[in-house]
Amino acid sequence: MLVGTPIGNLGDLSPRAVSTLREADVLYCEDTRHSRKLLSHAGVSGVPLRSLHEHNESERIPVIVDAVATGKTVALVSDAGMPGISDPGSRLVAAVAGAGLRVSVVPGPTAAIAALVASGLATGRFCFEGFLPRSGQERSARLGAVAEESRTVVLFEAPGRTAATLKDLARVCGSDRPVAVARELTKLHEEIWRGTAAAAAAWAAEDPVRGEVVVIVGGAPVGAVSMVTDADLRAALDVRRSGGERTRGAVDAVAAEFGVGRRRVYELAISPPQGPADLLPGPGGASAGPQSGRMEE
Numbered sequence: 001m002l003v004g005t006p007i008g009n010l011g012d013l014s015p016r017a018v019s020t021l022r023e024a025d026v027l028y029c030e031d032t033r034h035s036r037k038l039l040s041h042a043g044v045s046g047v048p049l050r051s052l053h054e055h056n057e058s059e060r061i062p063v064i065v066d067a068v069a070t071g072k073t074v075a076l077v078s079d080a081g082m083p084g085i086s087d088p089g090s091r092l093v094a095a096v097a098g099a100g101l102r103v104s105v106v107p108g109p110t111a112a113i114a115a116l117v118a119s120g121l122a123t124g125r126f127c128f129e130g131f132l133p134r135s136g137q138e139r140s141a142r143l144g145a146v147a148e149e150s151r152t153v154v155l156f157e158a159p160g161r162t163a164a165t166l167k168d169l170a171r172v173c174g175s176d177r178p179v180a181v182a183r184e185l186t187k188l189h190e191e192i193w194r195g196t197a198a199a200a201a202a203w204a205a206e207d208p209v210r211g212e213v214v215v216i217v218g219g220a221p222v223g224a225v226s227m228v229t230d231a232d233l234r235a236a237l238d239v240r241r242s243g244g245e246r247t248r249g250a251v252d253a254v255a256a257e258f259g260v261g262r263r264r265v266y267e268l269a270i271s272p273p274q275g276p277a278d279l280l281p282g283p284g285g286a287s288a289g290p291q292s293g294r295m296e297e
Contacts, residue, residue, distance in 0.1 A: 001073065002089065004108015007080045007212075008186035010041050012109050018042045020106050024075035026067065028052040028060070030088065034079050052076065057088045061095045068101045080212075082110050086130045086156050111185055112154045115214035118192050119152075119180035122219065126152040132165060137256030139168075144260040147172040148220055155215040159183070162213050163204035169217060170197035172259040178218035184211035228258045233268050 001020055006012040021027060022044045029035035032049045039047065052060050067074050076083045076092065083089035096103050112128055129146060132155060133139040146153050146169070157165050162181070169179065175198035182192045189211065193203060197217075233254055240250035251269050255262040 001075045001104050001106060002083050003075050003077045003106045004082045005038060005077050005080060007109045007111045012186060013042055014108060017106050017108060021047065021075055023073060025072040026050060027075045029077045030079045035077060053088055057091055061092050064092060065095055065099050068096055082108060085110060085112065111214050114185050115182035115216055116154055118182060119216040120194055121152050121178060121180060121216050126154060128154045131156045137252055140256035140259050141262050143168055143172045144255055146217060148261045150219045150222065152219050153217040157213045157215055159209045159211060159213055162209040166201040166204045170201045173197050173217065180216040182214045183209060228260055230268055233258060233265055237269050
């Protein structure tokens with residue numbers, strides 16, 4: 001049983017969640033100390049607690065699968081919200097389901113959805129990116145993908161890294177991209193900031209952000225033109241490949257360097273060049289000009 005738990009306000013623990021925790025044969029959780037406090041608040045006692053976190057999930061999985069197979073009720077919680085959402089649990093669920101055993105869910109609070117619906121940004125189509133990589137080419141590539149995403153994007157971030165992430169988002173998405181920043185959701189000091197990416201970066205730099213943070217980024221406008229041209233990307237690819245770098249490595253490096261999506265760079269890398277030299281010849285062998293072929297802008 002996957003059991004959703006409060007993301008801040010203990011009053012959000014549902015009656016069904018309480019009864020499920022009370023009837024479980026064993027409860028797996030990220031931090032047994034944290035979960036004991038939750039159980040005490042709910043008036044639940046006598047349930048054995050076992051840890052399940054990123055460092056021991058692999059070794060715990062066979063034990064849990066065996067327990068479920070023998071008919072035991074195993075409950076799983078995270079420290080806050082739904083297990084498996086940027087928390088341990090997804091690999092366990094895959095293993096239990098793969099063994100043909102039943103997986104049930106007791107729905108509960110989720111910071112990503114709570115922040116999204118309160119953001120004021122479009123909710124019809126959205127995607128969840130979780131935590132961005134902290135640094136390097138992988139971070140740059142993911143930021144580039146966020147910048148080109150037409151759906152609303154939901155990000156988690158640690159308070160100490162929020163200012164840097166908002167600054168990066170303003171750089172790759174454009175200063176006017178709408179952004180909302182939700183912190184301390186359902187808690188006493190809950191705050192939802194709304195504005196542009198540039199204003200968000202300035203706001204976070206002025207006063208350190210505290211508490212758990214969710215960043216909501218408005219989708220890229222339809223037909224928006226990237227500030228980085230295809231010609232820029234092709235030139236960078238040519239430099240790297242002329243130096244002997246393989247296409248895959250060149251694509252990754254260029255995507256990270258310019259903060260654009262890897263797919264865009266890859267498609268340029270495998271497509272034939274489109275420049276003045278490739279225009280169809282006009283009468284007498286001269287170039288026919290833009291009307292005869294499509295020039296790279």
